[in-house]
Amino acid sequence: MKFRLGWLKKKERPIPEDAICRNCGVQMQGRYCHECGQDVFAGTGIPILKLIGQVLDNAFALEGKTPRTLSNLMFRPGFLASEYMRGKVVRYLNPVKLFWMSTLIFFALLISQINSTNWQAVNFNIKSHALNTETKVMLFNYFTKFAPYVAFLLIPFFALLLALFFWRRRFYYVHHLIFTVHFHAFLWIFCSLLLIINLFVSSGFPGWLNLILFFTPGIYLIFAFHRFYHPQTYHLKSWWQAIWKSVIVSISYFFIFCIITIIITVIVLKLYFPELTT
Numbered sequence: 001m002k003f004r005l006g007w008l009k010k011k012e013r014p015i016p017e018d019a020i021c022r023n024c025g026v027q028m029q030g031r032y033c034h035e036c037g038q039d040v041f042a043g044t045g046i047p048i049l050k051l052i053g054q055v056l057d058n059a060f061a062l063e064g065k066t067p068r069t070l071s072n073l074m075f076r077p078g079f080l081a082s083e084y085m086r087g088k089v090v091r092y093l094n095p096v097k098l099f100w101m102s103t104l105i106f107f108a109l110l111i112s113q114i115n116s117t118n119w120q121a122v123n124f125n126i127k128s129h130a131l132n133t134e135t136k137v138m139l140f141n142y143f144t145k146f147a148p149y150v151a152f153l154l155i156p157f158f159a160l161l162l163a164l165f166f167w168r169r170r171f172y173y174v175h176h177l178i179f180t181v182h183f184h185a186f187l188w189i190f191c192s193l194l195l196i197i198n199l200f201v202s203s204g205f206p207g208w209l210n211l212i213l214f215f216t217p218g219i220y221l222i223f224a225f226h227r228f229y230h231p232q233t234y235h236l237k238s239w240w241q242a243i244w245k246s247v248i249v250s251i252s253y254f255f256i257f258c259i260i261t262i263i264i265t266v267i268v269l270k271l272y273f274p275e276l277t278t
Contacts (some may be wrong), residue, residue: 016040069093073186077220078227081179085228095181102188103151109195138273150264151188155180157256158249165245166229179228187217221246 019028023038031040069092072079080092155177162176194213198204205213225242 065091065093069098070189073098073182074189076227077186077222078179078182078224080182081175081224081228082231084178084182085175095178095185099155099181099185099188100152102185102192103148106188106192106195107148107151109192113195113198146264146268150261151184154253154257154260155184157260158184158253161249161252161256165249169229171229179224183221183224186220190217190220218246218250221250 019040020026021028021033021036021038021040024033024036026033026035028040032038033040069080072083072092080095083089083092084095159173159176159180162179163171163173166176222239222242225246226239230238230242
């Protein structure tokens with residue numbers, strides 16, 4: 001849906017004769033500069049109603065991409081990847097941008113909560129070396145720097161697992177990548193929501209709710225597998241395949257995550273903190 005707030009707009013002002021572009025200084029041949037494209041009225045006084053109208057008009061002219069993408073991502077597992085397979089791309093946010101933004105938002109929230117709990121004051125040892133405050137802060141800075149890239153590095157490994165477990169479905173590797181990117185975007189948004197809720201729930205979640213939240217990504221993955229890889233089969237066999245494959249993929253992915261995390265941690269410590277590994 002697209003709204004146009006014409007009632008907030010006034011008639012166009014006449015373009016002054018011999019107008020000069022305020023940006024590049026060339027002679028204007030119309031309202032917009034033929035050299036840089038700047039509006040002849042840019043930087044001049046704008047009526048407040050017109051300014052508000054422009055802001056609202058731009059906001060509502062998004063055609064609902066963001067809410068449409070997020071609602072389908074969170075409540076219709078596997079739907080966006082299926083839509084992408086059908087060629088319905090422009091209606092939704094770019095999957096790579098969606099993943100990257102959701103990743104940055106999650107780590108920003110995580111880092112802010114770690115800071116709020118005074119992580120730097122926590123005492124811990126690495127190979128019997130007591131860390132001073134400065135070293136802890138440096139380690140924390142490297143964590144904030146490399147963590148989003150580690151998350152991005154895991155994407156091709158998860159897609160490779162899907163290619164191995166669903167090789168009979170005759171998908172290309174890029175199709176598994178599209179599914180992987182959407183699933184991880186859901187995962188980061190879901191975790192971000194938990195972090196936000198945790199800010200307002202000081203006593204923590206009850207045990208039964210923690211159990212439900214723990215299994216939510218796995219249940220989401222089952223439904224996403226079934227929608228994406230078994231779109232027209234609803235018998236018990238297809239559901240059973242979606243269940244056992246999601247379990248095996250999740251366990252395998254967990255081990256890959258641990259291995260990659262350990263390798264990158266060792267590399268960072270070797271390069272930047274060799275005294276801690278001696």
